[in-house]
Amino acid sequence: MARYELVKRSVALITLTNPPVNSLSSAVRHGIAKTMDRALSDPKVTAVVICGENGRFCGGADIREFAGPMRGPPLLPLLDSIEAGEKPVVAAIEGVALGGGLELALVCHYRIAHSKARLGLPEVTLGLLPAAGGTQRLPRLIGIPAALELITTGRHVSSQEALKLGIVDQVTEQNVCEVAVEFALRAVAKPLSSRRLSALTVPCPPDLDALLEAVTMQIQKKARGMMAPLACVQAVRAAATMPYSQGIKRESELMATLFNSGQARALQYCFFAERTAGKWTLPSGAQWNDTKPREIRSAAVIGLGTMGRGIAVSLARVGISVIAVESDKKLMETGRQMVIGMLERDAKRRGVSASLNLLKFTLSLQDLKDVDLVIEAVFEDMALKKRVFQELSKLCRPTTLLCSNTSGLDVDALAGVTDRPQLVIGMHFFSPAHVMKLLEVVCGPRSSSETIATAMSLGKRMEKVSVAVGNCPGFVGNRMLKPYSDQATFLLEEGATPEQIDKVLEDFGFAMGVFRMSDLAGLDVGWRVRKESGLTGPDVDPKNPPRRRQGRKYCPIPDMVCEQGRFGQKTGRGWYMYDKPGGTNAKPDPLIQNLLETYRSRYGIKPRNITDQEIIDRCLFALANEGFRILEDGIAARPEDIDVIYQFGYGFPRHRGGPMFYASMVGLERVLERLEHYHQAHPDVPHLEPSPLLKKLVACGSPPIQKWREHIKTMHSHL
Numbered sequence: 001m002a003r004y005e006l007v008k009r010s011v012a013l014i015t016l017t018n019p020p021v022n023s024l025s026s027a028v029r030h031g032i033a034k035t036m037d038r039a040l041s042d043p044k045v046t047a048v049v050i051c052g053e054n055g056r057f058c059g060g061a062d063i064r065e066f067a068g069p070m071r072g073p074p075l076l077p078l079l080d081s082i083e084a085g086e087k088p089v090v091a092a093i094e095g096v097a098l099g100g101g102l103e104l105a106l107v108c109h110y111r112i113a114h115s116k117a118r119l120g121l122p123e124v125t126l127g128l129l130p131a132a133g134g135t136q137r138l139p140r141l142i143g144i145p146a147a148l149e150l151i152t153t154g155r156h157v158s159s160q161e162a163l164k165l166g167i168v169d170q171v172t173e174q175n176v177c178e179v180a181v182e183f184a185l186r187a188v189a190k191p192l193s194s195r196r197l198s199a200l201t202v203p204c205p206p207d208l209d210a211l212l213e214a215v216t217m218q219i220q221k222k223a224r225g226m227m228a229p230l231a232c233v234q235a236v237r238a239a240a241t242m243p244y245s246q247g248i249k250r251e252s253e254l255m256a257t258l259f260n261s262g263q264a265r266a267l268q269y270c271f272f273a274e275r276t277a278g279k280w281t282l283p284s285g286a287q288w289n290d291t292k293p294r295e296i297r298s299a300a301v302i303g304l305g306t307m308g309r310g311i312a313v314s315l316a317r318v319g320i321s322v323i324a325v326e327s328d329k330k331l332m333e334t335g336r337q338m339v340i341g342m343l344e345r346d347a348k349r350r351g352v353s354a355s356l357n358l359l360k361f362t363l364s365l366q367d368l369k370d371v372d373l374v375i376e377a378v379f380e381d382m383a384l385k386k387r388v389f390q391e392l393s394k395l396c397r398p399t400t401l402l403c404s405n406t407s408g409l410d411v412d413a414l415a416g417v418t419d420r421p422q423l424v425i426g427m428h429f430f431s432p433a434h435v436m437k438l439l440e441v442v443c444g445p446r447s448s449s450e451t452i453a454t455a456m457s458l459g460k461r462m463e464k465v466s467v468a469v470g471n472c473p474g475f476v477g478n479r480m481l482k483p484y485s486d487q488a489t490f491l492l493e494e495g496a497t498p499e500q501i502d503k504v505l506e507d508f509g510f511a512m513g514v515f516r517m518s519d520l521a522g523l524d525v526g527w528r529v530r531k532e533s534g535l536t537g538p539d540v541d542p543k544n545p546p547r548r549r550q551g552r553k554y555c556p557i558p559d560m561v562c563e564q565g566r567f568g569q570k571t572g573r574g575w576y577m578y579d580k581p582g583g584t585n586a587k588p589d590p591l592i593q594n595l596l597e598t599y600r601s602r603y604g605i606k607p608r609n610i611t612d613q614e615i616i617d618r619c620l621f622a623l624a625n626e627g628f629r630i631l632e633d634g635i636a637a638r639p640e641d642i643d644v645i646y647q648f649g650y651g652f653p654r655h656r657g658g659p660m661f662y663a664s665m666v667g668l669e670r671v672l673e674r675l676e677h678y679h680q681a682h683p684d685v686p687h688l689e690p691s692p693l694l695k696k697l698v699a700c701g702s703p704p705i706q707k708w709r710e711h712i713k714t715m716h717s718h719l
């Protein structure tokens with residue numbers, strides 16, 4: 001796990017060998033301890049270079065080991081002993097030096113980085129802090145403000161920025177090991193005391209308290225209840241105010257609290273869930289690692305509304321040429337200006353030049369004859385989409401992939417009107433598509449494995465987190481949203497207010513409560529869907545809208561809000577009021593309060609006090625319950641996929657893991673008991689009836705989430 005070689009007759013070259021990222025597993029720590037001892041005790045060796053195999057220095061501690069008991073040599077004393085050694089040690093950083101990997105580099109007396117390397121302390125993103133001396137050494141090296149920023153955000157820096165900050169001593173474009181060996185030879189005669197970071201005093205800003213307070217306030221605003229960033233601030237405060245020996249103790253204490261927290265478990269689960277999500281498998285046996293995607297060089301986007309524009313930008317910025325189609329000249333011109341502006345701003349932010357030459361705008365579908373792939377992003381209307389697909393089928397090369405950005409319509413029905421159903425697939429982007437990371441790849445029953453592989457790989461290239469899901473109304477994300485938002489509106493009937501519910505959900509950690517989110521998305525969208533499905537329409541008595549429809553409980557309040565022309569932010573009024581149409585500053589609206597009171601008295605509902613816990617339980621358990629149904633229906637392959645969709649598409653707090661992980665943390669028995677309780681109270685709400693899979697898992701002793709799949713195996717897969 002650590003290879004030892006003697007090079008240039010006097011330099012010990014220690015190579016970490018734990019693919020793919022040379023993480024510091026117990027075997028690697030053991031290997032480092034052994035090889036360092038050998039180097040320090042061999043009189044022939046005058047200096048040491050540490051590097052990593054396969055172009056990666058070290059990706060940090062082995063995160064998989066966090067779940068089990070600690071084995072092998074602990075990292076902190078091992079690192080302290082490297083720093084204390086009497087022979088110069090040089091870190092040769094290629095690829096990445098992250099977390100424990102950077103902490104290892106910080107105890108080396110010198111650091112040489114390759115120009116393409118990235119460095120950082122991302123522990124905070126795993127619910128932890130850099131507890132192998134990172135919070136104490138980095139401030140001593142680069143000062144409190146810069147260290148605070150890196151440690152509390154977990155941001156990776158380029159080697160050029162690392163050089164500017166003083167984290168590395170040299171950046172090279174050449175073979176970093178060779179450069180480090182030469183460097184080490186030159187360092188042999190030099191004193192090491194000033195190179196031992198733990199012995200340095202921290203350069204302390206005069207306004208330390210004010211700085212720490214400002215950072216704490218900033219974090220409290222942004223972190224939505226995450227503990228780790230605040231613990232990082234405390235650890236850095238210790239570096240600034242205590243000697244190293246005490247600071248390191250404080251670092252360990254803070255780490256101990258974080259390490260055993262549910263938040264750390266959730267964030268580490270998210271790390272692996274995100275990586276697992278791309279690994280799709282079909283019932284046929286085809287899967288992500290044995291199906292070659294097609295290469296996509298050119299694409300078309302049909303429709304230059306909000307979604308189409310974002311998709312065009314996401315394609316062009318990764319080097320794919322895009323033909324954007326609109327049906328009307330004025331709309332096309334507006335779309336063109338918006339797309340160009342977005343692409344220019346995006347390029348400026350990334351420090352690259354905007355790839356405007358890759359864009360073409362047209363009014364004619366005829367121009368799409370030769371593209372590799374088309375993404376349809378027209379209005380959410382099945383008849384219109386079918387017409388577009390029929391036409392594409394006639395016009396495009398027989399090998400062109402036809403994709404729809406529908407947010408919930410039947411992808412197979414679209415495939416059915418084409419001459420190539422195997423090349424039809426859903427690519428459900430989230431708004432704004434050039435910002436949101438999530439892509440649901442909706443596999444129809446006839447989508448070929450090559451088509452799925454191509455859509456997944458295109459998503460990855462577009463820097464999206466892509467999740468393969470099955471085809472059903474609303475797919476995964478929007479299907480689950482219905483029971484969640486239904487509970488919120490039922491709670492309004494019973495006595496809650498939009499602002500109360502939103503506050504509880506936002507305090508839980510959601511980026512936005514359900515009502516603020518609806519205002520942002522536009523209330524008319526759901527209203528149109530309800531009209532199309534016959535739930536509401538001209539036949540409904542506006543004075544006395546029924547509260548039971550299609551055999552189940554129905555809350556007419558959202559329709560009543562829409563009937564007043566309140567469509568959310570875009571109209572300046574929705575569940576909240578805004579300063580102006582398009583405004584974003586939501587304020588409680590007395591008119592909504594009035595509407596709710598009138599409604600309750602009309603139906604003789606006595607409002608009651610609703611606790612925060614009831615809001616959380618009803619909204620989130622209804623959400624997870626639908627997730628269990630999605631798993632048993634085979635629409636999502638794993639609970640991890642659902643959780644990734646909710647984090648990246650719906651603002652579910654990452655430190656809670658996602659709806660399915662949250663359910664597992666609360667305890668499946670409790671989720672089942674609460675759902676049974678609420679279903680008894682509301683027997684006409686089918687979404688509250690516990691799903692068979694939930695019952696089955698509880699009956700099997702509530703296995704950990706990673707084992708749920710074994711209980712779903714026998715059920716039908718739509719993937």
Ligand SMILES: CC/C=C/CC(=O)SCCNC(=O)CCNC(=O)[C@H](O)C(C)(C)COP(=O)(O)OP(=O)(O)OC[C@H]1O[C@@H](n2cnc3c(N)ncnc32)[C@H](O)[C@@H]1OP(=O)(O)O
Nearest residue numbers: 020021023059060061062063064098099100122131132275
């Ligand atoms: C007391 C000591 C405490 C120390 C604290 C720490 O060090 S915590 C760990 C800090 N390090 C990190 O957070 C880095 C995590 N890794 C990454 O950010 C990325 O993986 C990467 C290193 C930038 C590489 O990215 P890339 O896109 O090239 O690859 P993947 O992300 O797909 O990873 C490849 C596989 O490697 C697994 N993996 C990555 N890092 C770790 C790790 N630190 N421990 C364990 N496993 C790791 C990853 O899960 C992938 O596995 P697959 O099975 O192939 O999915």
